[in-house]
Amino acid sequence: MSDSDLRASLAGAEGPSVPVFERPPALFQFLDQTEDAIRSRLAKLRLFDRIFLLQRDWMTRITMLTIICALLWGAVGGFDAFGFQTQVVAYATGSALHLSNVEIYSSVTLHGIRELFGFAQQLELAAIGFLVVNALALTPRHKWSLYLSVVLLNGSMLLLQGPVYLLPFNDNYFPAVGWTFTSPLGVLGQSSYVVSPLWFFGWLALCAGILLWTGWIVVHLRDWYRKNRVLALGRQFPVFLWFVMGTIVLLPITYVPLVVSTVWDMGTAYAGWPISPIANQVIFWMFGHALVYVLFLVPIIALYLLIPILARRPIYSYRFAVASAILFVILTPLLGLHHLYLTPIPAWSTWLTMVLSFAIVLPSAITFFSIWMTVKGVRADRWEWNAVALFSVLAFGGAIFGGLSGPALATIPFDADVHNSLFVLAHFHAITVLAITAGGFAVLYAIFPILTGRRWFSAWLARAHFAFTVVGGVTLVLAMDELGNLGVLRRAYIVPILPQITLYQMILFAGIIVVLAGQLFFVANGALTVFRGELYSAAGLSFDEAVRSAAQSTTTVRRRVPIADVPFSRSVPRPRRERIEAAWIVTVTVLLAAVLATMTPASLAVGNGVNGSGGDPPIAEYVTMQGQQYYWSATESGAIAGSYDNAIVAYAGTWVELNLTASGATQSVLIPFRSQSVVDVQVVPGSTSHAEFQVPSAPGVYGAPDGEYDGPWFGQDVAALIVLPDANATGASLASFNATAGAGDIYDPAVRPAGTSLVGDSEGTFDASVPGPTLAAAVPETGGTVEVSWEVPLSSIGLDNYLVNVTSNNPNAQQEYVIAHNYTLPFTMGIYALTGGGAPVPEATSPLVIDRPVTISATLVPGVYLYGLIHPVAYSYNPAGDSGSGTGEQTGRVMALWGILWVAQS
């Protein structure tokens, strides 16, 4: 279809004269008139006219508006990631943090939401709408439905960021709950961290917008089918259209569960409906996972659309490509449970989900083989490396890069090793940055001149955009991978300060900066194109020729490949091509079956929260743990009896059984060993989880962070596995622990001499470590004096320090409170004996005094002791009385100013 025909058909949507009985309802007439009045005034301003294409037909205007909104949210979401990583790097380098913990965590939340929905999802809808209308030569209808869907989608982005108080200014009610809201976190009456109702309304507005758009596109496809019924039945649709239809089928399947999950949460919060967090999470992940594939279809649609156009030949195997589209649609809604492998759900269900997760490798395998084979035989002098081709090859490679770690993550025991670590984020960002975004840009470079009527201004800016996206994207993905290998958790900014972690955090930051800088080239090129680009006309061109012509404005070589369609006659018969593709798919199927058979025994052992015991080990220690926001309360029986906060105590080499419950948020016991099996089990409120594991043979202190984000004090929520020497060998030193670096767990606190003076920091921890450094001393068998020294500077007291429960819009209020109370807080620090049974027994205590060095001493026999503030303190954020069910609430009990004192026999 030619561009002039297209414009004529588009203009027909607003035909000047229609019979009275066909006139739109009064409301739409009013809206049309209002829009025309606004448009005519804004069109006098060149800036608005050129950017928003105000003189063009309504379909073009809305498409352009949607693309601009998508880019805007992409930029804001990118800035969120930048802001978050500035704080991560600041913490890792010992610099001051300039954002509160709510702001830091909400940056990650909003980064995910804005990039996934405001940018990627919105861009996908804009591109699909434009492509379908153009490729099928449709006359667009229902302008105000399309407008409303765009308004709802973008309005949802505003609602999701939560309330902001302007007077006095307070932006600490942003939602710090994760881009997913795994019930009950954030739900009033169920969690210590409560979000504003705007959060839920935002999700519902998003769903309404997406579902309305789905209805809009379905109406147009129905129009096309009615006009071309005879033709359609005997015609091969373009392959990309099969994937477009797949997307349209998946959208309601994806977003309706989100409606159910959101309404359930709202009913629980505001109408007292019964809650079942695990059922809610299962429903939520029907959305959460399917969304990934809805977005993953962006690069796939881009490749199936653009590669045949650029190569001037049809796809390698039409039938296999269609089978791929159908398989994606069938399998996508069934995989959500693989996000819940470690929760207490039946092992058969997680195993079945693993099988289905392996199965979705098949449509991907078909797709990337078909795409590669489609260009086989294309001569170099008949192919042009313009921006469309470059971003297509990036989407192709990026999807393979990210996709190959998909089956690994679908393997249940491997998921236990890396669950919630930055390794998962490396996989995710390889897909989102290097595949989804790249595919989206490939389409944008192809359609932007058609949309704006102007050729791209600069091919070199397009190349710079490509180069920066590749370099930055690969850098950030590999940096996340290295951090994940070390065991660093996603969303975490309070991370052990180790040289290798700091290094990779800085490399990650550099990657983010390069990617963001690269997008500036795109924005600059787009702006220059609409203002100074040469006029572009698709008159007389086919759709394919129009795309080639548009793409050609982004090539830097002088010699151009002709854009004209050329007749293509097959010389290789279909059976020959399909035979080799079938062989490839059979190979993949056999491999998947072999991997499944190999990994099934280990997978069934991990399922249902049982961690690889491989039978019935002789349990020596039974631990009942209750997860609170933000600490664990543990009660032990067996070889050691006692009650502790944030500590599990066991003898070296013995087997421990954990019985776990939680309230307020889903929590996780994670002991990220690297020299023995990782312990990783999720605990969902309302359910009981179990884990069995063998304690390391080296006595020492092993860090055990809460692996599941549970609110703004997540970083302080780290417990310890305290491994005592054999019961008959008390007084052992930490020599073997130090010699083996524990079990490779980065969260193991550093070991320091007992005389070391500890320093409290602005996050309420000792020496940026939770637990604090393990202090080592040696005394005779009969006992000796041991000292513990610390200082909590006044400068460490502020909004992020839970020790002072004073919240105010006055940034000095916490320090003023300390000064007014004679520099003494109402908490008791001390040294406590651990091995006496029952609760820890105080050996020496002192009030928590601020801004003064403190030393306490006690005469101790060889053994293991706790030091510091060993019980959680209550915190409630409520400046100016703003907090409440309509705004948001943040309460909880936090402990991070503590550690272990290890007294060996000298």
Add this chain to the structure above:
Amino acid sequence: MTEPGAPSARSRGRGGPFLVFGVAALLAAIAAAFELSYYAGNAALSPSILGTFVGILVAVAAFFVWGLRAPPNE
């Protein structure tokens, strides 16, 4: 007979999209294997991943073997 000034058959094939897409796939596979090699090479963690890791490597090899053996899209 080749026209004077026309690109030779050798230069026509150099830098063609099949080669470039193949190199992109190879680099992507190497990067993914590098990511997983940390776990596959760790004695304590490899039982969780070794089977899948080997499966992925064989699949990547098969991708190139079948791709190179396939007839062109002509």
